[in-house]
Amino acid sequence: MTVGADGKTAADVDPLMLGRAIVDADRRAAHALNLVPSENRISPLAALPLGSDFYNRYFFNTAGDPLFWEFRGGEDIAHIEALGAQALRRMASAQYCNVRPISGMSAMILTVAALSAPGRTVVSIDQNSGGHYATPALLGRMGRHSRLLGCKDGQVDESELADVLAPGDVDLVYVDVQNCVRVPDFGLMADVVNQVSPATRLYVDASHYLGLVLGGLVENPLACGADAFGGSTHKSFPGPHKGVIFTNAEDVDESLRSAQFDMVSSHHFAETLALSLSALEVEPRIGDYAWATTDNARRLACALADAGFRVYGDSRSGYTDTHQVWVELDGTADAYALSNRLAEAGIRVNLQSSMPGMSGVHLRLGSNEVTFEGAGPQAIEQLAGALATARERALEPRTVSEIRGRFGAPFYTDPEKLKLEAGL
Amino acid sequence: MTVGADGKTAADVDPLMLGRAIVDADRRAAHALNLVPSENRISPLAALPLGSDFYNRYFFNTAGDPLFWEFRGGEDIAHIEALGAQALRRMASAQYCNVRPISGMSAMILTVAALSAPGRTVVSIDQNSGGHYATPALLGRMGRHSRLLGCKDGQVDESELADVLAPGDVDLVYVDVQNCVRVPDFGLMADVVNQVSPATRLYVDASHYLGLVLGGLVENPLACGADAFGGSTHKSFPGPHKGVIFTNAEDVDESLRSAQFDMVSSHHFAETLALSLSALEVEPRIGDYAWATTDNARRLACALADAGFRVYGDSRSGYTDTHQVWVELDGTADAYALSNRLAEAGIRVNLQSSMPGMSGVHLRLGSNEVTFEGAGPQAIEQLAGALATARERALEPRTVSEIRGRFGAPFYTDPEKLKLEAGL
Incomplete structure (x- = not known):
């Protein structure tokens, strides 16, 4: 049974079916790439x-x-x-x-x-x-x-x-x-x-x-x-x-x-x-993680600017000193078209309308979560490419898998090691 | 490797081993009976x-x-x-x-x-x-x-x-x-x-x-x-x-x-x-759950009073109108001896020292969680018996299993049904 967004039918309020819907949505979420600076993905151990x-x-x-x-x-x-x-x-x-x-x-x-x-x-x-x-x-x-x-x-x-x-x-x-x-x-x-x-x-x-x-x-x-x-x-x-x-x-x-x-x-x-x-x-890895997060943010900012996005900040100093990258868009309709195409493929961006020095609806991106999951320069390059493509058209279904294929080791203990070394 | 309470050795700060300790403690916790009025056990679905x-x-x-x-x-x-x-x-x-x-x-x-x-x-x-x-x-x-x-x-x-x-x-x-x-x-x-x-x-x-x-x-x-x-x-x-x-x-x-x-x-x-x-x-079961919670609280209070505990409240109206049952004890050493013996067997009580109208360290018990898990009159009777026994001596290791054996159906969907009906 499909659980729709309207929540209207009696079957929809069966809590078992709602639990099923949460578990199904979680399966899709596990694969998604989140570029939201206020979120991160807690490690399997934690x-x-x-x-x-x-x-x-x-x-x-x-x-x-x-x-x-x-x-x-x-x-x-x-x-x-x-x-x-x-x-x-x-x-x-x-x-x-x-x-x-x-x-x-x-x-x-x-x-x-x-x-x-x-x-x-x-x-x-x-x-x-x-x-x-x-x-x-x-x-x-x-x-x-x-x-x-x-x-x-x-x-x-x-x-x-x-x-x-x-x-x-x-x-x-x-x-x-x-x-x-x-x-x-x-x-x-x-x-x-x-x-x-x-x-x-x-x-x-x-x-x-x-x-x-x-x-x-x-x-x-x-x-x-x-x-x-x-x-x-x-x-x-x-x-x-x-x-x-x-x-x-x-x-x-x-x-x-x-x-x-x-x-x-x-x-x-x-x-x-x-x-x-x-x-x-x-x-033991916090310094490397922090360095990679900022490095990835700068690479993402530069690649987006190269692809014609209007990235906030000073290009000479890599646009950002933090995990955040801000991008101006051409109005609400364009912003949602971009965000929707990305979400459809499993890339989640954060739309905001209150960044200092910016007007309209814009992107507030964060490199923190994908870095924690293992993204390095190649993955970031491909991610920027996906954002550029999504301005124009729907992304290929395999986009996220391809980007994930470029990931290195994450900054957390992978589930295999948890199992082998601690039976978790 | 054992993880001790002192947290002193280097091996103890291996987060994998701490994760292991949490999972092991959780296994014991799953079996425990909690008589703490401010806690409950969230259902497997929720x-x-x-x-x-x-x-x-x-x-x-x-x-x-x-x-x-x-x-x-x-x-x-x-x-x-x-x-x-x-x-x-x-x-x-x-x-x-x-x-x-x-x-x-x-x-x-x-x-x-x-x-x-x-x-x-x-x-x-x-x-x-x-x-x-x-x-x-x-x-x-x-x-x-x-x-x-x-x-x-x-x-x-x-x-x-x-x-x-x-x-x-x-x-x-x-x-x-x-x-x-x-x-x-x-x-x-x-x-x-x-x-x-x-x-x-x-x-x-x-x-x-x-x-x-x-x-x-x-x-x-x-x-x-x-x-x-x-x-x-x-x-x-x-x-x-x-x-x-x-x-x-x-x-x-x-x-x-x-x-x-x-x-x-x-x-x-x-x-x-x-x-x-x-x-x-x-x-759909909230009325029955609330009724059983209060009924169990009164049964627990009466059984404890019958066993010689000094239960707070008016015996003529069943001591309590809520999920709480308060019991006076004979001082801190006695209170801890009782609480420790119970905890050793997997029965967890709440010690307090600030209930109105009571002095010293006393028990603040709650019937809410065991009721949610399916405890009825027989289980409550046995639970009160365990508390009475623990005043004097250690409990048999099988005590909790025996009490759980008297439980009826819980007020939540049991894991078998979750699996069969929703694949959860």
């Missing part, structure tokens, strides 16, 4: 806990304290959360890592709660400069005043930053640049904050480029003088849908723990285990 | 999406709008979120159901953001009366004033409620009673609110007893005059770790949608699919 009984459980006894087994069931694996946090701390060169947030927005809410007080002001980046769409409204709903800062191609104007700090009411500068091909100069921002308003905290929401920071391709905010950084763990970092926050300051860590107690109850045990496995699995 | 590629994806196009495929991949299953929400609305007799919260606390944050303003007051239930531990601090972190209300065994004092509303500064009464064997009288509360402060919203956080409300065993807060109710979906309701909010008021729904846009980005696609499957699967 996905194991998601389908386990630990998904159903509360877990708080990270230290394995024999008199803190209020909730049971995690006794034999209690140490895995801490081992994962250690791996994350090593990659981030950070003394403290909070793995309690259950999403990127959960990490944002926690950080605002921990590092600013109601009635005070939090500075964030204007959405027209790549800031997160939700930050100002979220701040208002949490009783903070919001003040916005511009940021053009990663350049924050020092005097503008000094001006927004001048009233002396700013608890926190929350650098929420998500959409960027150039990362802000955190060091410059830290210098201005320290000079103008030393009690103000500087936090970098690195959700999009977290994998690149941990891999050393984007400057580490802590090394630049930020008080803390963090974000979601499923974009350029190839982990589950969770959040992390890093700091070197004991008092910041303590503030985060205190806020976490009030704002997060279960931190989602299975996903915390998945984060640990992701972190430990990618750690 | 768990399918959790291990799928949809776990990795964003999804916003519930209506399947052909010009809103910014994020792709869910085209063939876009209708399943709406079908699940319809099932939830039918069970809750509610016109609107918001399935965006990603946890119970996320639903709490969203509700506070939507139905109260910074600087205003939110009334919640004193933790000593069963209120959620985090509410007052969370309110403070969101810039709201917190005012507490007592509630003894479900009884709110009318004049006390009138008093806390009298200053005229209360936007929201947030009924966050989690730990209760008697549910508050929502109708009485709604009457007082309407008389004293008609502009104040009344919200019931039904996280713990959600399954009992949807099954008709606990009075529906909306029918009693509450403006909205909701909570987490994995306690007495046997779904994934998500949150829902129900209302019949269009303006409340609109306020929730507006807050959701600011406070939640991805609502966790795989888990939203899991919630839909849970809801559609349990809907």
Whole structure:
């Protein structure tokens, strides 16, 4: 029985048939190439806990304290959360890592709660400069005043930053640049904050480029003088849908723990285990993965420009420093025709209408997931070719198979090895 | 190789071996009997999406709008979120159901953001009366004033409620009673609110007893005059770790949608699919499941009392109206000896030290999960016997198998049927 998009017939609400439809759609998804900068494909190893009984459980006894087994069931694996946090701390060169947030927005809410007080002001980046769409409204709903800062191609104007700090009411500068091909100069921002308003905290929401920071391709905010950084763990970092926050300051860590107690109850045990496995699995290769992600993004940008696409950015510096590549299109109809032809063949692109400095509907592409799966220069070249072809006509059904045929080894343990070496 | 609890040796940080340890622990967990009122075991059908590629994806196009495929991949299953929400609305007799919260606390944050303003007051239930531990601090972190209300065994004092509303500064009464064997009288509360402060919203956080409300065993807060109710979906309701909010008021729904846009980005696609499957699967049996859950809780309470346990509550009315059963113990050492012996045999109990009206470490038991798995009167009788035995000595290894041998059919589709009828 076919399950249609209208959901109208009685047979369609048989949950078994809906389960069947999900499994069938998942089979197609397994083959697809995703070029979405905010998504990644969790590794087969790291996905194991998601389908386990630990998904159903509360877990708080990270230290394995024999008199803190209020909730049971995690006794034999209690140490895995801490081992994962250690791996994350090593990659981030950070003394403290909070793995309690259950999403990127959960990490944002926690950080605002921990590092600013109601009635005070939090500075964030204007959405027209790549800031997160939700930050100002979220701040208002949490009783903070919001003040916005511009940021053009990663350049924050020092005097503008000094001006927004001048009233002396700013608890926190929350650098929420998500959409960027150039990362802000955190060091410059830290210098201005320290000079103008030393009690103000500087936090970098690195959700999009977290994998690149941990891999050393984007400057580490802590090394630049930020008080803390963090974000979601499923974009350029190839982990589950969770959040992390890093700091070197004991008092910041303590503030985060205190806020976490009030704002997060279960931190989602299975996903915390998945984060640990992701972190430990990618750690030995994180530098190579980050390098390849940025290299692939630049190659994709150049190849698309060569094929006549209007790629955002400066060609002389490879268009992008991150995993993101932005492409202008000729209007909504063209954008959807392109996206639909690609999707038909199993290539999924992200359409956006709010990238800073761009108008209309455009492509926001990400090299992160295909890189994690093993794409190198040849595959990227073919992928760019497929995008160029799809401007004109439908793609051959074998397109994705051919591109995948060019993939090298993935940055995760392949299922064969999982089976042979660990019986998984 | 054994993975120990100390996490010290180098071999322990091999992620493959940690994955192996998780899979081994999961095998033991599959057999265990969980008596934890805040947990449930998601059904095999509803768990399918959790291990799928949809776990990795964003999804916003519930209506399947052909010009809103910014994020792709869910085209063939876009209708399943709406079908699940319809099932939830039918069970809750509610016109609107918001399935965006990603946890119970996320639903709490969203509700506070939507139905109260910074600087205003939110009334919640004193933790000593069963209120959620985090509410007052969370309110403070969101810039709201917190005012507490007592509630003894479900009884709110009318004049006390009138008093806390009298200053005229209360936007929201947030009924966050989690730990209760008697549910508050929502109708009485709604009457007082309407008389004293008609502009104040009344919200019931039904996280713990959600399954009992949807099954008709606990009075529906909306029918009693509450403006909205909701909570987490994995306690007495046997779904994934998500949150829902129900209302019949269009303006409340609109306020929730507006807050959701600011406070939640991805609502966790795989888990939203899991919630839909849970809801559609349990809907035809929700009344029977809720009835059996409460019946089992009362049988467990009576059997434990007969065996000499000090069970909280009134024996004449079966000790409890919910899925919860509270048992006083003789101190921490005894509590842990009991809990450890039970855990050794695969029976998991929840130790708490903050139930209202109780002192020291005690048991907070829940009948919800074993009921969902098929426990009836005979199994409950044997389970109570096992608890009584474990006060004195270790349990026989076969105890859990024997108890499971008394189980009837579960309230979900068994794996054989999934395979035969849908090839899953």
